[in-house]
Amino acid sequence: MTIEMLYFAWVRERMGRAQETVAPPPAVTTVAALVDWLAARDADSADALADRGRLRAAVDQAFVAMDADIAGAREIALFPPVTGG
Amino acid sequence: MIRIHVGTDPIDPAAELALAEAAAGAGAVATFIGLVRADDGVGTLELEHYPGATEAALHRVAAAAAERWSLGAATIVHRVGPMAPGTRIVFVAASAAHRAAALEACAYLIDRLKTDAPFWKREIRDGKARWVEARATDTDAAARWEA
Numbered sequence: 001m002t003i004e005m006l007y008f009a010w011v012r013e014r015m016g017r018a019q020e021t022v023a024p025p026p027a028v029t030t031v032a033a034l035v036d037w038l039a040a041r042d043a044d045s046a047d048a049l050a051d052r053g054r055l056r057a058a059v060d061q062a063f064v065a066m067d068a069d070i071a072g073a074r075e076i077a078l079f080p081p082v083t084g085g
Numbered sequence: 086m087i088r089i090h091v092g093t094d095p096i097d098p099a100a101e102l103a104l105a106e107a108a109a110g111a112g113a114v115a116t117f118i119g120l121v122r123a124d125d126g127v128g129t130l131e132l133e134h135y136p137g138a139t140e141a142a143l144h145r146v147a148a149a150a151a152e153r154w155s156l157g158a159a160t161i162v163h164r165v166g167p168m169a170p171g172t173r174i175v176f177v178a179a180s181a182a183h184r185a186a187a188l189e190a191c192a193y194l195i196d197r198l199k200t201d202a203p204f205w206k207r208e209i210r211d212g213k214a215r216w217v218e219a220r221a222t223d224t225d226a227a228a229r230w231e232a
Binding site: 006008009010058061062063077079080081082083084085 | 132133134135141174195198199200201202204207216218223
């Protein structure tokens with residue numbers, strides 16, 4: 001399964017990239033597990049994703065909780081709490 | 086009519102108001118305009134967003150308001166990119182038959198868009214950038230509309 005990852009705001013800055021294509025193993029079935037898997041890859045990812053309490057996610061452009069299932073997801077975004085308006 | 090626009094172009098309240106007033110059944114139009122504050126020496130405010138997801142989220146907020154208050158028009162226009170203090174950052178309008186519905190729906194639109202749409206603010210002061218932290222009061226303001 002390949003997933004298009006998107007990063008916004010300080011998550012994007014700390015990751016050092018705005019997007020990437022990833023292929024997590026089958027055991028990665030939730031957003032939280034995906035974050036753990038991404039963070040274990042390299043120092044930039046670990047730093048960007050360290051503060052789990054301030055991470056939010058969207059699966060295929062809809063906001064979801066971190067325990068959301070990612071089966072069949074094409075696009076997943078990780079970002080801080082939103083601050084529009 | 087549901088009107089959603091997200092872009093770097095300046096917001097034109099007169100043009101947006103004319104559209105809201107032209108909605109079928111309009112007897113009352115309530116609007117809200119948010120400006121970039123010059124808090125603590127902010128020189129520039131930058132707005133980042135999630136193209137596609139932003140417009141979809143704003144459309145859901147506007148459609149929910151239109152149904153709940155039987156609106157003739159629900160408008161959300163949000164600016165993105167760099168902005169100087171005093172610049173209009175957001176415009177919302179609700180057009181209804183009577184004032185109570187228009188005023189309530191207008192408050193709903195701005196409260197919900199703050200928590201439901203993927204925008205991120207970054208303040209630049211003296212050349213130093215800082216991401217704005219989300220506020221619990223915004224979450225509380227949005228939650229008061231949950232039935």
